[in-house]
Amino acid sequence: MTVERHRVLPGTYCDSVLLMRLQVALEKEPGVTTAAAVMATPANREILEQSALWSDEFAAHRPDDLLIVVRAEGEAAAAQALERADTLLRQRSAARGTGRRFHSLERALAEHPDASWVALSIPGAHAAAVARQALMADRHVFLYSDNVSLDDEISLKTLAGERGRLLLGPDCGSAILGGRGFGFANRVERGPVGLIGASGTGLQTVCCRLDDLGVGVSQMIGTGGRDLSAAVGGRTTRQALALLAQDPETEVIALVSKPPAAPVAAGILGAAAGIGKPVVAGFVGGGASQRLGQIELAGSLEETAVRAAHWVGQKAGVHPSRGSGVLAGYFAGGTLALETALALARWLDPLHTNLGIGRAIDPAAPEPSQHRLIDLGDDAFTLGRPHPMIDDTYRLARLRQAADDPATGSLVVDVVLGDGAQADPTGELAPLLGQLGQRATDRGRDLGIGVLLVGSRDDPQDREAQRRRLAETGAQVFTTVGELVAWIAGRHLGPVPPSDHTPVDASALAAAPVIHLGLDSFAESLTGQGTEVVAVDWRPPAGGNPRLASILERMKRG
């Protein structure tokens, strides 16, 4: 005979994880067909009222009373299950330890002025108000809670920036701060790589991979998944970059995120280019890997870890590099132009091309005095005119003109050797480049000249001789698009955006204890790592539990 029995535990607030664990454990008891463990919120009580599970006893209960209901095959099974619930709740009380527990955040803050972090994993609807309270008390906030509104996120992060504090989240799954793992975190060695990420499992994956590669992590700063959206604008990411730039433990910085909104990405990379430490930007799904000066873009988590590890110990020669003026590039090879433009289009703004990227160039109009890459092998330029790989006359004229423009900061050309191409492709080009460079120097201008040279060892033009002749003019000669792009980016990567936040003090990240509100399992995890936890027994001021609906639905079917 199926019976339904319940137990009410007044003043026993449990978080959603614990409720779910209770329910799963009860359903495994012999003879139990279904079980529910819910807080007696008005919403939950209302749902219960409409079901066969209603007991008039429930009417009087308050939101922080725990209701346990089991449906079982007979009285004995039901009684045994309810006893099991008692046991589990006793075990939980034991696991929570003997440390002093607070009933309000105010008191915990007041009595622990040394606690630099407040960790929140309470339901999202209540999280913003509590986070604001912590920031106003000048604490950093680790905000695991999700379902926090975008408006709240922006106002919280603005406040954090003003007060020189970090607001990590909302929906921040993972962080390692001063050697302590917050939320979900792997146990890895401390070391020289500082991680910043809008992705919890992305950060975890990169830090585990680094550890496998024998490279440790200094800090791992989760920012929340929306930080690099256009609306939030990378507020926390930029704070974290500035922080890790100052952090003596951090030698290499790795970012992990989905590809950000384009202007946000340009701002982040502009900031990264100015800090004097190598930065690997792992924009998952953001395209092929590329080197942009001291910044490396990686397109996967694996590559982010491998490239960051590769930088460790290779910091020589890394310094913020800036050219002035704009880029003017003239290509004979369409794919060489395309690959270069694709690599630069998101970082040089505006970039004009005739490659279907950035702003369109009108072949007939005068060139804009802005960043531009032109494929002179395009149909529009070769109609009635020989291809530039056969005759360079037209390209040389364009180069002269660009060099005369005082706005031009870098000239770029490609030279492709081989059968069918010009017999001596640098015969006129090299002297011209030398002359244009010399004239700019005489006028006190910084005109960089970069040449991409493609050819085989056995090509009839003698690749080494061509290379030497170009290099003698003072031009930088590259053999891959990647090298060329790195050089261009080093000269022209976007301006450093002005800092709009109060600096965060890196040394305070490790200050103990951590004030904790929310999931017991996270508090246990911190305690297990040897961190002192100040627990605040947060309870929702009111609320419901949508999960109950599905449980009741199953009970009805059962």
Add this chain to the structure above:
Amino acid sequence: MTVERHRVLPGTYCDSVLLMRLQVALEKEPGVTTAAAVMATPANREILEQSALWSDEFAAHRPDDLLIVVRAEGEAAAAQALERADTLLRQRSAARGTGRRFHSLERALAEHPDASWVALSIPGAHAAAVARQALMADRHVFLYSDNVSLDDEISLKTLAGERGRLLLGPDCGSAILGGRGFGFANRVERGPVGLIGASGTGLQTVCCRLDDLGVGVSQMIGTGGRDLSAAVGGRTTRQALALLAQDPETEVIALVSKPPAAPVAAGILGAAAGIGKPVVAGFVGGGASQRLGQIELAGSLEETAVRAAHWVGQKAGVHPSRGSGVLAGYFAGGTLALETALALARWLDPLHTNLGIGRAIDPAAPEPSQHRLIDLGDDAFTLGRPHPMIDDTYRLARLRQAADDPATGSLVVDVVLGDGAQADPTGELAPLLGQLGQRATDRGRDLGIGVLLVGSRDDPQDREAQRRRLAETGAQVFTTVGELVAWIAGRHLGPVPPSDHTPVDASALAAAPVIHLGLDSFAESLTGQGTEVVAVDWRPPAGGNPRLASILERMKRG
């Protein structure tokens, strides 16, 4: 005193390259301020008539008469320049060799039935008709000419497919066929890599880089820049893939192109997956590199070369692999799900996700019985329910359901270890996976199970024990998204598209001689490589020369 003098050379047709070279050479003569070398087409004569350069003598001339005009400082300089023109034209005649020259393609075809290739670099407006003539005579066509219409390209390629011939182009800059470089081509060793490309300089760059890496090229097949557009649909690329699949010299195939239209790419990769040779698809700007079964995607030219070289000698275990059914993936890590989905979205069609990729999944609706990847850590799934990294109950239910669907071919999950995560994340998962796999086997179904395991050596859950327990169930355990994606792609990469062309005979690619119409420099290049060239003196049936306009414009200013 400035004088203008001219020379007329009746019946001396010159191509645009030669005209430009003549002009450039004449302008370098002492005392010459400007020079022009044009064919006496009606359009050119009309422009001349409106300028100060008109001479009544010109009125009588025909389109294949060459007109040379110089403006110089005095009679002596002008005379010297015109003599220089004579010399240059004599040199050209000598360079063209003593071989028999034809005045029509018909005759050349008729007298050289052994010539398998016709190489065309005549002006685009006339190229399609000549190419069609060559195809109808069952020759392969190398079509350098640009400014050929898309409609012409499609009809020429359809014809070529029907006749089992290749139409390389239009705007095909580069090819190496039977060891002979066509158009622009670098001198590289013969070897095991077959190249196919919609990009001339892209192909050149990859073949030069391969050569530097000590790896030679079997064939290099340019397809023309539009071949992988939706309109052309990769007709030549698919022919070339089928050809290189049969070619005993080719062990590894590398493709070079801009990222193709999505359905075209899926068709190409579907075809590539079925041929039993490794294929490196270098889609420049097409995203991060990934392994899809025996196919590797590379995002840059450099990477294409490096990966192709890497495959050489590593062919063991490469075979067309196919699973059946659809993919059902359930992730706890959002970024792990995203990276997996991004890697697969273009090849699995349709793919349903809740990651903003492919078709959107409604969290509340029943799952579609098609390829799907679901991030169960997404807000929509965690509202009122614990995150799957904390409690797997909900995910296990989804797995059971998917395994029961006979359409399901592969199940995928991630497992993330570390503090804060479940104490024993595979405690329930592994037995369930084992049971689902066994049940499928019992029913004669091929159900693959893949697990992505993320964790560090020191994580409290004991990574190695977790891995072992998963592997014992028969699941494939991976530690990077790249490995997981390769496994999924190997099972589910799109179907092999039906072949819609007559096979091309690989052995005939090297058959000499080459019938040549167009730029002298290309013919010289072939001759210089030791290839017998049958030259056809093609002349435009009518036409103009827009280049003249700019020359005259300069003369007016001069």
